[in-house]
Amino acid sequence: DADVTQTPRNRITKTGKRIMLECSQTKGHDRMYWYRQDPGLGLRLIYYSFDVKDINKGEISDGYSVSRQAQAKFSLSLESAIPNQTALYFCATSDSVPTGNSYNEQFFGPGTRLTVL
């Protein structure tokens, strides 16, 4: 089973609709992130959470909101979708424990391809 899962994998919606993208992880990591990927722009950070009670805006948070329901779950919402939010969205996790071999490494989900018409 995948360590980081995202649902749905693909979604087509209309302008103005509210959309929620969900992310779950079984890695036991405390830190979770949402990115969007656009051709030629790389990955840009939308929101990140260093623990359940900690939510922080990234560089492009306008038009998005998040909820950290549990250590393992981090959802991203588009309150009123618009066409320029069409993109590939990735959830990622990382481990804050400095002695872990994977410290500072980010583990990505498979992505959600969102199309807003």
Added chain:
Amino acid sequence: AQSVTQLDSQVPVFEEAPVELRCNYSSSVSVYLFWYVQYPNQGLQLLLKYLSGSTLVKSINGFEAEFNKSQTSFHLRKPSVHISDTAEYFCAVIEGGYQKVTFGTGTKLQVIP
């Protein structure tokens, strides 16, 4: 603030030829450096990383990168590429202690048979 520059958006190279993907970063403090690879229709996965110690780091599939502090670079190299190396490669940086990653815009490596 940290930033990452990958000047080459696409790099075509013939199979078995060497390749170098360039990455430069900007930061006023110590950094951790990473290369991630994204195969078609997949998420990103770590290729290699520099945290401390030896400035030359290697991956299990023949890639290597060297941290050059004076030139603020972390270029990725492979002496002989294979078709299966066709992917998009992202350089990333974390400023010491912040745990927030900044990614470059990516370089698409196209290996030509």
